[in-house]
Amino acid sequence: NIKKSYILFERWQNGIHQKPRMHSDKCIYWDFIPFFALTFSRLFDGVVTKKYTNHIKGLVSDLSKEFDVTDEMIKDIRRELSCFIISYKLSSPILKACSPKRVFLAPRTTFNYVIALGKKKNFKSYELQHGITLGQTKLYSGEYNDAIDPDYFLTFGKGNVSNLFGIPLEKIKNIGYAYGCYIKD
Numbered sequence: 001n002i003k004k005s006y007i008l009f010e011r012w013q014n015g016i017h018q019k020p021r022m023h024s025d026k027c028i029y030w031d032f033i034p035f036f037a038l039t040f041s042r043l044f045d046g047v048v049t050k051k052y053t054n055h056i057k058g059l060v061s062d063l064s065k066e067f068d069v070t071d072e073m074i075k076d077i078r079r080e081l082s083c084f085i086i087s088y089k090l091s092s093p094i095l096k097a098c099s100p101k102r103v104f105l106a107p108r109t110t111f112n113y114v115i116a117l118g119k120k121k122n123f124k125s126y127e128l129q130h131g132i133t134l135g136q137t138k139l140y141s142g143e144y145n146d147a148i149d150p151d152y153f154l155t156f157g158k159g160n161v162s163n164l165f166g167i168p169l170e171k172i173k174n175i176g177y178a179y180g181c182y183i184k185d
Helices: 030-042 045-051 053-064 073-098 114-123 180-184
Strands: 009-011 025-031 102-105 124-128 152-156 172-174
Touching: 025 180, 045 053, 045 172, 053 073, 073 114, 102 114, 114 124
Parallel strands: 009 025, 102 124, 124 152, 152 172
Antiparallel strands: none
C-alpha cells in the first residue's frame, strides 16, 4: 500500500509541464503557488519591508562587507522574501491536510519554503539530485543550515556522495539512478 500512498505535486519547469507523465493519475499541479507568489510579491513588498526592516538592513549590511549591493539587489531581496512568505503561507494548509511523513523535492531553491515548513510541521525533506555536480556551485556549496536545508540529499550513485552539496556526508544517501533500466532498454 505504500506505493499507492503518495501525491505528486508538480510545478512547471521553465513554464512547461512534461507530458506524458508517468504517474499522471497521482499528479496535482502546484503552479498556483509560485504564480500567486510572483504576482502578489509586488503587492506585499511594502508590508514585508516594514515588518522585516531590521532583518533586511542586517542582511544588506553583512552583504555590503563583501559585495557592492545595489538598490536593484535590495529590491530583489525584498521580492524573494515576499515570494518565500507567500509560498509558505499558501502551501501550509495544503501540506497540513496531506499530513506527509516525508516530502521529496528538487531543487531546494525552488522548494525552500516546503523545507522550512517541514522543520515546523515535523516532516522530513529529501532533496533528489537532479543533475551532475562536478565542483562547487552557487546552488549547493556552502555551510549546511538545518533551518533551510533538506534533512537528506539523495544521490544518483556512490560516486556522487561528496561534500559538494553543502550537506553533511551522513545526510547524503546513495539511492542509485532511478532510470537505469529505462536507459538500458
